[in-house]
Amino acid sequence: xxxxxxxxxxxxxxxxxxxxxxxxxxxxxxxxxxxxxxxxxxxxxxxxxxxxxxxxxxxxxxxxxxxxxxxxxxxxxxxxxxxxxxxxxxxxxxxxxxxxxxxxxxxxxxxxxxxxxxxxxxxxxxxxxxxxxxxxxxxxxxxxxxxxxxxxxxxxxxxxxxxxxxxxxxxxxxxxxxxxxxxx
Numbered sequence: 001x002x003x004x005x006x007x008x009x010x011x012x013x014x015x016x017x018x019x020x021x022x023x024x025x026x027x028x029x030x031x032x033x034x035x036x037x038x039x040x041x042x043x044x045x046x047x048x049x050x051x052x053x054x055x056x057x058x059x060x061x062x063x064x065x066x067x068x069x070x071x072x073x074x075x076x077x078x079x080x081x082x083x084x085x086x087x088x089x090x091x092x093x094x095x096x097x098x099x100x101x102x103x104x105x106x107x108x109x110x111x112x113x114x115x116x117x118x119x120x121x122x123x124x125x126x127x128x129x130x131x132x133x134x135x136x137x138x139x140x141x142x143x144x145x146x147x148x149x150x151x152x153x154x155x156x157x158x159x160x161x162x163x164x165x166x167x168x169x170x171x172x173x174x175x176x177x178x179x180x181x182x183x184x
Contacts, residue, residue, distance in 0.1 A: 005097040006108065007160020008152045009090040013112035014163035015148035016086045017119025018141050019065075020078050021057035024085065026149040027092050028054070038095040040088055062142055068132040075124050079117075086116025093152055115167065122170040125177065 015023040028036045028050065036042040042050050064070040090112020094105055123141075126133060144162075151159025 002099075002104070004156045005094060005099055006111070007163075008093045008097060008156030009108045009112050010115060010163035011148045011152035011156060011159025012089045012093045013086040013115040014119055014159075014166050015145045015152065016089045016112075017082060017116040017166075018123070018145040018148070019058070019061045020081060020085045021054045021061055022142075022145055023089055023149045025051075025054040025058050026146070027089060030153050031092075031096060039092045042088070065138050065141070066135060071132070072127060075120070075127055079120050079124050082120035083113035083117040087113035089116075096153075115163065118170050119166055122173050125173065129177065 087109045
């Protein structure tokens with residue numbers, strides 16, 4: 001059945017929409033001895049270099065996201081990278097689930113990249129709309145990212161449902177922004 005794999009891809013893609021490097025780091029750590037052998041781009045880079053970059057990038061995401069000015073720069077840069085990271089993460093989870101059909105991998109990759117981009121766009125929109133979300137919300141995003149990455153491996157159904165809920169929130173946010181623009 002393809003539904004659990006699809007939900008796992010949605011879960012990891014939503015996680016990459018929230019934070020980019022942390023889900024990739026967790027994919028490598030959860031894959032066991034293979035590490036990043038199932039990750040399309042990272043499999044061709046020396047593992048020590050991948051670990052170093054992902055750890056540094058994860059720490060930057062977790063610390064810089066708390067400062068308003070740095071967060072704007074970080075999220076604006078991540079907005080352009082998020083579809084690629086979501087695609088890579090989606091393919092990785094699909095490969096770990098032993099999906100080998102090329103058309104299905106392409107479909108899951110496109111879905112993963114699109115979901116990561118949508119969630120990242122909503123984050124940037126909320127950042128510019130309300131100047132800076134409260135600090136407690138940043139910690140919730142961090143925790144949600146880690147939970148979604150864990151759920152992609154252990155409970156893909158629950159992770160996928162949370163990802164679909166985040167997609168619903170993104171759609172609701174766009175409707176709210178449109179209504180707000182019409183009132184101006």
